[in-house]
Amino acid sequence: MRKKKVVLIGGGPACLIAADLLADHCDVIIYEKGKTIGRKFLVAGKGGFNLTNFASGDLLLNHFTDHPILQSALQSFDSVKTRAWLHELGIPTFVGSSGRVFPLPDIKPATVLSSIKSRLKEKGVHIAVNSAFIGFNTSHFPMIKQNTETFDVEADHIIFGLGGASWSKTGSTGDWLSYFEALGIKTLPFEASNCGIHVDLPAHIFAQFAGTPIKNCALSIDEHYAKGEVLLTNYGLEGNLIYPSVPFIRKQLASRKEATVYLDFKPNNTRASLLEKTKNGTLESKHYKSTFRLDAVTINLLKSAMRKEDYLNVILVVEKLKAFPIKVQSLRPIEEAISTVGGISLEELNPDFTLKKHPHLSVIGEMLNWDAPTGGFLLQGCFSTGYFASKQLMNEL
Ligand SMILES: Cc1cc2nc3c(=O)[nH]c(=O)nc-3n(C[C@H](O)[C@H](O)[C@H](O)COP(=O)(O)OP(=O)(O)OC[C@H]3O[C@@H](n4cnc5c(N)ncnc54)[C@H](O)[C@@H]3O)c2cc1C
Structure with missing residues (x-):
């Protein structure tokens, strides 16, 4: 039987964990508009690199926007599972002050990212950089501009993890908002969160x-x-x-x-x-x-x-x-915020993170309108939504 093809657009933590899971059963391609992937992930690593937070169960859920879709993703893939996944990648973690979970002190953020990249390479995931999503064609499939060439994506399923709208130099510019609006998807204006x-x-x-x-x-x-x-x-x-x-x-x-x-x-x-x-x-x-x-x-x-x-x-x-x-x-201005709210309304999603109006498309990570404080919760939200959406997809494909 032909292997299903899944395209992920955006090279942030949400798509990276999704790619890891999907690559066990599908052909996976990641399109990323920048020259490299995981740039905001590396920025996050410059201060205290809180990969998740020790909080689990209701204590974890209480830190996030109270919405059933988000909560089921967090329940399915919580901070315990994030730590186990990192451990499996060769990144042991420890719990620091106020429950923040860090990689062991001698492990640099670039090492965490390169462990994820090595795993994806081993599993045959193709990462195409300089490949920007520039809108949808008339069949509601994404169009990619790769260097000077433009083409339509052909795949069994597409997952978007394009990030929020702060720290634009990391690639999270929110330029995709109008493309989804043109598809009839309800979006909310970006606003700063976790900011001065x-x-x-x-x-x-x-x-x-x-x-x-x-x-x-x-x-x-x-x-x-x-x-x-x-x-x-x-x-x-x-x-x-x-x-x-x-x-x-x-x-x-x-x-x-x-x-x-x-x-x-x-x-x-x-x-x-x-x-x-x-x-x-x-x-x-x-x-x-x-x-x-x-x-x-x-x-x-x-x-x-x-x-x-x-x-x-x-x-x-x-x-x-x-x-x-x-x-x-x-x-403070959105550009310098640690995270943003706004983006795609959670009301647009089926419980499996596919779009109700276009079920061949899923949306994960910070591009969705949810909020959480710093301390590892933001990355946890991205890992949970990325894992849960791809797990649901594997059951359906
Ligand atoms: C200074 C700072 C410190 C932080 N520290 C922490 C921390 O310690 N702990 C924590 O939990 N969180 C932290 N965060 C937040 C965390 O980094 C983000 O929430 C997380 O990276 C979001 O992941 P994502 O996959 O949704 O999107 P992103 O990481 O933003 O990735 C989105 C990717 O999509 C690409 N992209 C965007 N548009 C397009 C397009 N049109 N076509 C193709 N590709 C596109 C981008 O180039 C980018 O690579 C920090 C953030 C900042 C700014």
């Missing part, structure tokens, strides 16, 4: 404290609350405490045109326990720093936000220490 925020703080705070971390604080917005660290930059705030709050900020910005986050500079103290350190609710302002163990940036933020007479009232100061409001003006 522009905030309304006085210029002298930015001038004096840009680059200063605010450690051991907590951030809340609506029902979201998390403890950690915030980095003051020359435009606003960044860091691990900011990224998970972005979906809530985005929601407030959309509905009210402005958003407010609250910093708690003393998350391990209640208002009452802070006031117990004073003499019946009185304390000279010169003692705030030592009594409450405050750093220079916190003192300056308090002073900048309070009238002088209020700053002299320790009860009002404690109130501000526990809930310091910061107005968010906007999110």
